[in-house]
Amino acid sequence: MYFDGERLVDGAGAPLDWPALSVIGDPVAHSLSPALHAAALQARDIQSRYEAIRVAGPSLALALEAARAAGVRGLNLTLPLKEAVLELGVARTDECERIGAANTLVLRRGDWMAHNTDARGLAMALQRALGASLGAALRRCVILGAGGAARATAHALQGLGAGEVLIAAREVSRADWARDFGGRSCVLGDLDTSRATLVINCTPLGLDPADPPPIDPGALDPDAHLMDLTYGDQPSALLSQFAGRGQDGRAMLVAQAALSFSVWYGALPPLPQMAAAIGMDW
Incomplete structure (x- = not known):
């Protein structure tokens, strides 16, 4: 699925609903994040969905507005969006500000808050x-x-x-x-x-x-x-x-994903189950 500049669509161009959670970037098809977060959601018995969505850099602002309007819970960001998102003026943590990049967004009271768990x-x-x-x-x-x-x-x-x-x-x-x-x-x-x-x-x-x-x-x-x-x-x-x-980078991927999960749900992340989802022990 991808964001076409106006809406979220599948490969045939048919419109889709935004999932509660997703990783956005370009390219993003290779991402292991959906497998990690599917395992976390299942382990914590949370009925939700996490998907990978291709979002090109020039479409980031429009994609964030569309996701906000859809009431999503949170987003992960990968290349080339980690630095670009802060240029849009979103609120961010001190750690995020110091690093100059964000990999996690959470929707709080209708506005985005940027975090860096990397x-x-x-x-x-x-x-x-x-x-x-x-x-x-x-x-x-x-x-x-x-x-x-x-x-x-x-x-x-x-x-x-x-x-x-x-x-x-x-x-x-x-x-x-x-x-x-x-x-x-x-x-x-x-x-x-x-x-x-x-x-x-x-x-x-x-x-x-x-x-x-x-x-x-x-x-x-x-x-x-x-x-x-x-x-x-x-x-x-x-x-x-x-x-x-x-x-x-898989161990870092698991760890930053677990920390993102905590940002979104305030819950202890199930690290062993998340690691097992991509064939690792923790």
């Missing part, structure tokens, strides 16, 4: 993967990319007490916010990853298995921890070519 979701995913080794991994951190996901990552690492944080972008001017999170910035092409203890890919490279890795995986210390926020049926080239320990 940073806390990423922190939960790192804690799950590394446990007692997290402190050592946080000594020298590298973030690849400079968009909303990168800022959420920098916010999370600062909250976890990271040591050095370096943000690498193709255009260093796009990472001029690095100092706001206690970090430094550099041009991606000049990046030296040999001493990094934690590397997190926040670029879109990896969404398609044919994508080249954003950096040379062979230059990483095999004892470092590599996290690629992309996910798919196959590991990204970055993960598959890395000789050490790595994880894709």
Whole structure:
């Protein structure tokens, strides 16, 4: 289903009713969020529906108005809408304001309120993967990319007490916010990853298995921890070519989805059931 600029329609152009919950973005067909939230709704015995809806960037304002008029409970946002939604002047949390991006909207008394659960979701995913080794991994951190996901990552690492944080972008001017999170910035092409203890890919490279890795995986210390926020049926080239320990973005996806569920319903999220819905343990 997609929003055609006026209404929600199916693939044949027939009008549809807005579901109570959905993830919007473009592209969105690959999203695992419907499976996660279907499991959460079932586990908490909530009679509701969550769908993936394609919404192009230029149609965002109209889509939000249509969803608001339909009385939906909430929305998740993915690329390319996470930063664009704040430019529309919606109310937002302090965390959302600091990160400069939103991934969750809740309708309160007829108006949208924006939240960001990505940073806390990423922190939960790192804690799950590394446990007692997290402190050592946080000594020298590298973030690849400079968009909303990168800022959420920098916010999370600062909250976890990271040591050095370096943000690498193709255009260093796009990472001029690095100092706001206690970090430094550099041009991606000049990046030296040999001493990094934690590397997190926040670029879109990896969404398609044919994508080249954003950096040379062979230059990483095999004892470092590599996290690629992309996910798919196959590991990204970055993960598959890395000789050490790595994880894709599914654990973060589960965690941020669970936190979104709490925003919408004020209920304890059923993390084990949500993770099981995409073949993971929690």
